[in-house]
Amino acid sequence: MPDAPARSTPARSAPAWFTEALATPADTGEVEVAGVAIGYRAWGARRSHGAAGQGLVLVHGGGAHSRWWDHVGPLLVQGRRRVVALDLSGHGDSGRAQDYRLDRWADEVVAVARHAGAGERPTVIGHSMGGFVALTAALRHGHDLTGVMAVDSPVRERSPEELAARQQRAFGPMRVYPGRETALSHFRLVPEQEGDLPYVLDHVAGHSVREVPGGWSWKFDRGIFSGLGLTPGELDSVACRVALFRAEYGLVPADMGEMVVDLMGRAAPLVEIPGAAHHVMMDQPLALVTGLRTMLADWEYSVPQVPARAPGS
Template identity: 55%
Template sequence: MTVTDPHQTQQDSRATPFAPAWFTSALAAPVDIATVTVAGAHISYRAYGPSSRPGVVLVHGGAAHARWWDHIAPLLASDRRIAAIDLSGHGDSDWRSEYTLEVWAEEVMAVAADAGIDGPPVVVGHSMGGFVTWTVAERHGASLAGAITIDSPVHDLTPEQKAARERRAFGPAKVYPSREAAMARFRPVPAQDTTLPYVREHLAGTSIRRSSTGWSWKFDRRIFASPRMSRTVLKPLECRTALVRSGDGLVPASMGDMIHSRLGCATPLIEIPDAGHHVMLDRPLCLVTALRAVLAEWGDRADGPTRT
């Protein structure tokens, strides 16, 4: 399946800093902000839409945070409960002495239980968040309504870990003298020059915090020292699965086919053309369309995952 953008003309107007109405409306949507404690750490999340409804947990990538979904989650929440998590070491959640996919998976399940989602949740993960999503599905597949990954490449290292070890990003923690100076240094990793300016401005402003000495990024750099943040082995899961691939992202067509084969399910593979790895930054409405399509199909079907 290929998703094209019905608002492509609007989306390609990247020279203007002004945000379109759909974006400002999404940011103004009502949101519940809460925390849940998992293995001694306070885990923050943001929830949208009516409670006691079927729902979704959105999982960000490495060094990102829940606010990367601010303009996505409300567009999925008309009849669902949508929760966006800050994994430990990210955003407004506590930091840990060490990080594992397994602990992050338990954080996702705890948020799903606490956020007012009725019944088994769907878990959606981007990039490293996709590895967390697969881990959730392996450990709790029978308790999920589905698992969707967005441009999550199967490699020995995550894109963020690779950039850190090659010293292209995520070096020693920096403190900036002003909010403006910190925001000016915001860059997605891997680099992506197609980011919509109004999305970039919003994420830059929500990715930093003030301290007594200045402004710094919210994530813990120790996450990149963890030995296993990626996935090299996949196996059939006990829940429905779907894959979203960015046309200009990190999952080439051949890898998408390989992931599909390893999962062993009738897994829809959705391509978003002309999208970078961080698809919510340059083709957000296409991403919303793709997720809505999968959720609608699964909502209409009572059967479990179909084995091939």
């Protein structure tokens, strides 16, 4: 899949780890799921289908895209993993669907994992609304997954992106801007936050727009923000491991995280990322990588725990 041009503003004081991550070669591919072309990027060597627990699938939030993970994915390869980041339908460079549902997106995640060579029983990591998708994948395909990790996903409520759209605070009628730089000047996070690393923000913004008739516009389809709620009470029936991450200054209060952990019979660890706001990869990416690496290392050697009422448990 062709990459969008990078934002014209040079990366502002980007450290070596960031520039090296972006320079890591990535495979690109596409698979059709339910009649819609789903694009993805991948780092690390392909895994055979019999290679268990060696693949990761990264799922972006609502209105975002796979390039939010460009500086995170390569740091999770660690020499042996296949790491895949996809554009859900209605996002990024993937195709548009007539309607959008969490189960559709969960099926896309599993299909991409297989097509991209993520091996048998990969782990799915989702941020914000992407955490809703990851948890839905656990409900629908848990026996085919090692586990899922949801990063600052307020599963007791609507996703922050859907809520902002319903309240008309963001994601309004799709605007067309006369030039690329004009469009980029309107890029902002939802919800907004302080402390973002400017070089990360520049990179993500630069891959968030596309040329359309009459100018430039955002890549996402506004139709994605309908009917996405996930009921936490369902989470006691997942058949794979689950881990929850909350940002210290994010959208998942400590009591909400504990409520979900209780619903799952205390089988899901809850990890706080210190100093982070909701968009963790924007302000605390290395802390996020450290937390994910630690949990992945634990899952390689510890005895799996799943909710008490999970099928087959």
